[in-house]
Amino acid sequence: MTKQGVEPDSFSQPFWDAANEKRLVIQSCVDCDILQHPPTDTCRDCDSDALEWKQVSGRGKIYNYGVVHDCPVRLLQQDQPFNLAVIMLDEDPGIQMYSHLPGVPVDDVPVGAAVEVIFEPSANGQLVPEWRVIDE
Numbered sequence: 047m048t049k050q051g052v053e054p055d056s057f058s059q060p061f062w063d064a065a066n067e068k069r070l071v072i073q074s075c076v077d078c079d080i081l082q083h084p085p086t087d088t089c090r091d092c093d094s095d096a097l098e099w100k101q102v103s104g105r106g107k108i109y110n111y112g113v114v115h116d117c118p119v120r121l122l123q124q125d126q127p128f129n130l131a132v133i134m135l136d137e138d139p140g141i142q143m144y145s146h147l148p149g150v151p152v153d154d155v156p157v158g159a160a161v162e163v164i165f166e167p168s169a170n171g172q173l174v175p176e177w178r179v180i181d182e
C-alpha cells in the first residue's frame with residue numbers, strides 16, 4: 047500500500063536518516079541506559095537530555111493488532127480494511143512500533159510471531175520501517 051510521506055521533526059530526524067540507510071535506531075539515555083520511542087528532547091525516566099541513538103537488531107514480536115476500517119487518512123482509505131499490528135522490539139518489549147504487516151491477510155495476524163524490520167518507500171521517498179513475519 048502507498049504510505050503517507052513522512053515529515054521528520056528535529057527530534058526524529060536521526061531516526062528517519064537512519065531509516066533511509068535501512069538501519070533501525072532507537073533513542074537511548076546515556077545516564078540511565080533506557081530506550082525510548084518515539085524520540086523526545088529528554089529521557090522519560092530521569093529527565094536527562096544526554097540522549098544518543100542506538101542501532102537495534104530489527105527483530106521483534108507481534109504484541110497484538112487491530113483491523114482499520116475507517117482510517118481518517120485519505121491516502122490510506124483505498125487500502126481499507128488493513129491490519130495495524132503493535133510490534134514489541136526484542137531489545138526492549140516496552141518499545142512498541144506499528145505495522146501494516148505487508149503480506150499478512152487482513153484479520154489473520156499471528157499474534158506472538160517473530161517479525162523483522164524492512165524498509166519501504168513512502169509517498170515522498172522517505173524510507174519507513176515496516177515489519178514482516180519470519181519463520182523461526
Ligand SMILES: [Zn+2]
Pocket residue numbers: 075076077078079080089090091092093094
Ligand atoms: Zn534517563
